[in-house]
Amino acid sequence: MYIKKICESLNFVKQCRKYNLGLWQCPSFLFLLTGLIIIIAMISTYLVAMKYTQPEIVALIVIAITTILFIINHFIIQSVEKLTEANRMKSEFISIVSHQLRTPLTGIKWTLNLITRKEEKVKNCHTQELKEISENNERMIKLVNDLLDVSKVEQKNISLALEKTDIKELLQKIIEEYIPMAKAKNIKINLETKMNSLPILIDKQGIEIVIRNLMDNAVKYIKKKGEVKISLIKKNKLLRFEIEDNGVGIPKNDHKNIFQKFFRSRNIMKHETIGTGLGLFIAKSIIKKSKGKIWFHSQENKGTTFWFEIPIKNKIK
Amino acid sequence: MKKILFIEDEPTIQKAISRFLEQEGYEVKNALDGELGLEIAKKMIPDLILLDLILPKKNGFEVLKELKKDDSTKNIPVIALTNLEESDNIEKVLSLGATAYLIKANYKLEEIVEKIKQVLNQ
Numbered sequence: 001m002y003i004k005k006i007c008e009s010l011n012f013v014k015q016c017r018k019y020n021l022g023l024w025q026c027p028s029f030l031f032l033l034t035g036l037i038i039i040i041a042m043i044s045t046y047l048v049a050m051k052y053t054q055p056e057i058v059a060l061i062v063i064a065i066t067t068i069l070f071i072i073n074h075f076i077i078q079s080v081e082k083l084t085e086a087n088r089m090k091s092e093f094i095s096i097v098s099h100q101l102r103t104p105l106t107g108i109k110w111t112l113n114l115i116t117r118k119e120e121k122v123k124n125c126h127t128q129e130l131k132e133i134s135e136n137n138e139r140m141i142k143l144v145n146d147l148l149d150v151s152k153v154e155q156k157n158i159s160l161a162l163e164k165t166d167i168k169e170l171l172q173k174i175i176e177e178y179i180p181m182a183k184a185k186n187i188k189i190n191l192e193t194k195m196n197s198l199p200i201l202i203d204k205q206g207i208e209i210v211i212r213n214l215m216d217n218a219v220k221y222i223k224k225k226g227e228v229k230i231s232l233i234k235k236n237k238l239l240r241f242e243i244e245d246n247g248v249g250i251p252k253n254d255h256k257n258i259f260q261k262f263f264r265s266r267n268i269m270k271h272e273t274i275g276t277g278l279g280l281f282i283a284k285s286i287i288k289k290s291k292g293k294i295w296f297h298s299q300e301n302k303g304t305t306f307w308f309e310i311p312i313k314n315k316i317k
Numbered sequence: 318m319k320k321i322l323f324i325e326d327e328p329t330i331q332k333a334i335s336r337f338l339e340q341e342g343y344e345v346k347n348a349l350d351g352e353l354g355l356e357i358a359k360k361m362i363p364d365l366i367l368l369d370l371i372l373p374k375k376n377g378f379e380v381l382k383e384l385k386k387d388d389s390t391k392n393i394p395v396i397a398l399t400n401l402e403e404s405d406n407i408e409k410v411l412s413l414g415a416t417a418y419l420i421k422a423n424y425k426l427e428e429i430v431e432k433i434k435q436v437l438n439q
Contacts, residue, residue, distance in 0.1 A: 095402055099371065102400035102422040107329035113426045114333050117340070141422045148402055 025079040034072050041065040094151040101144050108137050146278040149209060150261070153285035162313070163204040167239065168197050170208060171232060178215055186225040193232040200239065201313045206286040210294075213279035214243050214306050220275070221247035221304070239312050246303035255298070259284040283308075319437060320344045322363040324354035324380065325398070326372050330421065334367070337426045338433075351375025355383055358390050365437060368415070370399040370406065378413065385414040394436050398429070 008014070016026035023029050045065075049058050112134050116127075175189055182189050218228045222245050229244040250258060254265040262277040287294040292310030321343050325331045335345045346361055348354035351372040358366060366384070370377030377397065384390045394416040399406075407418045416436050419429065 098402060099400050102420075103327055103330070106400060106421040107327065107333070109422065110333035110337075110426055111329060114337055117337075145423070152402075 019083070021079065024075055025082065027076055027079055027083075030072055030076045030079070034069060034076075037065065037069060037072070091151055094147060098144050098148045102141065105137060105141050105144070108133070109141070112137065143276055146276050146282065149282045150278055153282055153289070161203055161205060162201045164199040165202050165204040165207075166197050166199050167202065167207070168193060168195050168232065170204070171211065171230070171241075174208070174211055174215060175230070178219055182219055182228070185219070185222065187219060187222050187228060188226075189219075189228045189230065191230045191232070195232055195234050200234075202239070202310060203286070203290050206290065207310070210283040210286050210308065211241065213283045214241075216279060217306075218243050218245040218247065218304075221245065223248060234312070237311055237313075238309050240307060240309045242305060242307040244303065244305040249300040249302050249304055250296075250298040251300045258296070259294075318342065318344050319365070320346065320361060320363040321365050321367060321433070322346050322348065322354065322358055322361060323367045324348045324351065324372065324377070325367070325369040326350060327369070333426065334429070338430065341430050343433075349373075351377065351380045354380055358384060358393070359387065362389060363393060365433060366393055366395045367398045367433075368395050370397060370401050370410070378409065381410065381413045381415060396432065396436060 010032065012023075012026065012029040012032055015028040016023060019026065041061075045058060045061055048061055052058070112130060116130055116134075171191065171193075175191055178189060215228075222228070226246045229242075231240075231242045233240045233242075250265050254263075257263045258265065259280050261281040263281075264275060264277040284294055287308050287310060290310045292308055294306070294308035296304055296306040298304035321338060323331060323334055323338075323345055325334070325347070326349050331347050331349075335347060338345045346357055346363065348357050352374040354366075354368070354372070355375065368377050368380060372380070375383075377399065381395060381397070384393065384395060391414075395414065397406075397410045397415045397418045398421055399418075400421050402420075410418050417432060419432065424432075
């Protein structure tokens, strides 16, 4: 595995193509070139020193080679700077786009909100159409939010925002929000927990995103009538959340890819084309940041169980 | 009747909230930019201010800072209502004295009214 990785990193053409860079801008090529020059330089200096004994000539060769290396290193630094700048611009771009996109989406959402109220006359005219616009609107908001979450978890330096949270209460609140959607599909949601309503220190915002993503999948991928079982257990200094559904399941071949960015399982695409393939990637990144683990077991056509465990602290250090 | 000042430059959003809040029995006054917002706040002394953060003339952060500096307006609860990403700004806004930070796109109008009621202890 390790050797394979080294070989892959030596394949600079592939690396440079991946980042869409020309050869003279591509760090992996330039590093390789520097290494080669150093090796050639050492051998040739040795050979030259054998033939010509004057130290001036050897010194001149060393100066010439150092100059070449200096120039190449300059290219390397320039290209790294360019990549860093591109990364910064990407984050900036995402935050601008998210604001610019969310604003008109909110406009649509709230206007719909207003005209579908009892007090407004339009109510009986196009109820179904309005509902569809509203659903599409929510889908776009979810997509923008998912992209933002991805950009947040990709900025590895952000710290954990630990907050005192009553996890049981939070979970009950989230479940309640899913009940109308579940009812419409004839799905029961059951919560099982013996935990007390005690506040614990967790990354509340993050954990809420994880739970929502897991709930989304559980409810979305039960096709007809079913049950979502959720359990919350505190054992020693670990909090374990488990969610089981009897939905379409994940084919074995797709198990290894399920947490990858933008990955969507083949059988899921048959049932439900809506989705970004970002939810589980986000969930895993958040849990990893909380120093926890997340995994699942699944059988196609029988169902899936996802679980995560995170360490909990009772006091802020 | 409780008075609410809504400082927001986006007309669609402004209209939707104002109409909704009026139907809920609030008196709503709108301001299209930060400067105007501050001016109205000092004159009107509303019971609550809904404040967008990206505003012409004076942005929401500056408006909030000035509201909290002025004796006549410093006790008015302010809810930041924005689409700017929470993680970068929430601490800044709360430390400046805002009561809550809501991302518009994630809330229905009913939920916003609920939050207003909570802040006003209604």
